[in-house]
Amino acid sequence: MSTTTAEELAGLSATTLLRFATAGSVDDGKSTLVGRLLHDSKSVLADQLEAVEHASRSRGAAEPDLALLTDGLRAEREQGITIDVAYRYFATPRRRFILADTPGHVQYTRNMVTGASTADLAVVLVDARNGVIEQTRRHAAVAALLRVPHVVLAVNKMDLVDYEESVFAKIAEEFTAYASDLGVPEITAIPISALAGDNVVEPSANMDWYGGPTVLEHLETVPVSHDLTSCHARLPVQYVIRPQTAEHPDYRGYAGQIAAGTFRVGESVTVLPSGRTSKIAGIDLLGKAVDVAWTPQSVTLLLEDDIDISRGDLIVPSHDAPATSQDVEATVCHVADTPLTVGQRVLLKHTTRTVKAIVKEIPSRLTLDDLSQHPEPGQLVANDIGRVKVRIAEPIALDSYAASRRTGSFLLIDPSDGTTLAAGMAGEAFAAEKELPVADDEGWDF
């Protein structure tokens, strides 16, 4: 890259951004894959590598341990495990990447949920020798629950199964069938060896039978945004901009990041929950007037009428206004150390609105291993995923999570100390809602 030309620089600035998350069990080689992606895409710089080599040597290791590139905390290095999500950044001439590197341990399901919540793509790692295991199904289920648009199955350690096509094909088939049942929209299976570098950045010379992309090639070419014309347009009002200066005495703009869909000047809009209506008089895109804006642009809307709008309101097209309700039914992932119980008073944060709420019911808890439902568990503890029914103090306009990840999601917060208790997804849990088995007795523990 030492001879970067002006054209290449221009190319860099025109690239798109892909957010993706990795998931894998403890010894599936996730750190090696991440290290390999960073290293082979020349995103590890000399001083970082030197630090890793130095730290590896001082621990008595013969080879530089690429996991030390990503384990940033003292406790992680001490224990040799990844505790918390780390975000990594790398770029190729075609695209910029934000990688949410999530821990594989079962007890950190909440961290995979964290990483997957903003991901456009999830890489699920499988050890070719072990095939699809419980943890793989758990990762696929979390990706499906969080509605991550693209899933990559990386069948790793192909070097240890003699690069056999049949081994790969069997795993890919089993995984694809399972994930498709959950409604994962797109699955790409890639046979790799992270350690040897097969099909990660460079195509493998050991697997002639594979004609698909390498992991990096796929990351570079997967589409990052979908057709928005069919999405319901939503603008949660974050802040009201009123300069009240001589230059702008009457300016009153409703600032927010478009959560879904597109907005156009001239469109009739309704403000929820009040139900008042107006027309869009203008759209400011960070100082520039535009006729149309779309998600996830941060904009300021100007309306024709002076109506009462404040932070927490939702501006929607009048012809496509969602229903408002004080009753929420959703799937939640419990992320706090203290349990969530029936009768508990909480706060519910949805887009820019925070309202008082009470947990009315916990109808079931999901066992990710076999997707069975355990009825009436009474409470949810850390890393549990379950259905909850919540009654809120004021009506909100909650979309289904399937229709909009941004306006269908919410947090439950402990009002006493502000702890984030649970991550909620409104509506049905999985895209392909099949008849889920009810667990007969035990076996739902994870």
Place this chain on the structure above:
Amino acid sequence: MTTVASNVSEETDSPYALTHLDALESEAVHIFREVAGEFERPVILFSGGKDSIVMLHLALKAFAPAAIPFSLLHVDTGHNFSEVIDYRDRVVAEHGLRLHVASVQDYIDRGVLKERPDGVRNPLQTVPLTEKIQQEKFDAVFGGGRRDEEKARAKERVFSLRDEFSQWDPRRQRPELWQLYNGRHAPGEHVRVFPLSNWTELDVWQYIARENIELPQIYYAHERPVFKRSGMWLTAGEWGGPKDDETVETRLVRYRTVGDMSCTGAVDSDATTIEKVIAEIAASRLTERGATRADDKLSEAAMEDRKREGYF
């Protein structure tokens, strides 16, 4: 083998896809507006360095045509580049901002802090910073920290809750889901907010180029008398350099970061324009901190340890 399990086609990026800079800008503006909507007394840490300059630029865009609803806070180590202080004062005047200054020198003069034998004042910033936050009752403090800077920073949330001692506990961070930032805090606690979390050094420079943002001149190649210490080119000054065995020479250099003069090194460079700076960074084999910060080299967990104490 690509298995397409449904009707999602292999389309190219839709016309609605944002460029990476637009996506990062939109996200940062969202973060600024969230803080404005949810907190009582936010403040922007402003050092006159490129990251804080970009933060200020984003904040101005986020609330235009109104003024930004935040004041600025500079933690002044007393070892400043004069170009940077000039820049700071000019920006404050131009936008009619309110500037708070927490001064390391005051603390040393009062005998509260002791000068370190090596003269490095970066670690000394923590006490004046945290005391100023308490005195002024700031409840949200914007920092220009980026996760690409350092591996402990890579673990930091966008909204990072600090206790009444401003401490960061990496094992007790709130999970951060979607764009639903939880800024709840008890009296005395505050939240550090990092709108540039997802930006890299190159993104910052590309954005500066795109938005035509003025920077202090020391970011561009210029002739400067410097001397070498611990493998870095440092600028001579009252802070205690050069020592007898260190010789000053005039070199063509620029700064990749701006910080305390005692531990911020210049790099050899002939990048006199922003295009040349971008080309230089794109080709560099050293990280920003690896090239220019002495204090991060102290130990493997230097940054984590300082952050735990309240460093930003």
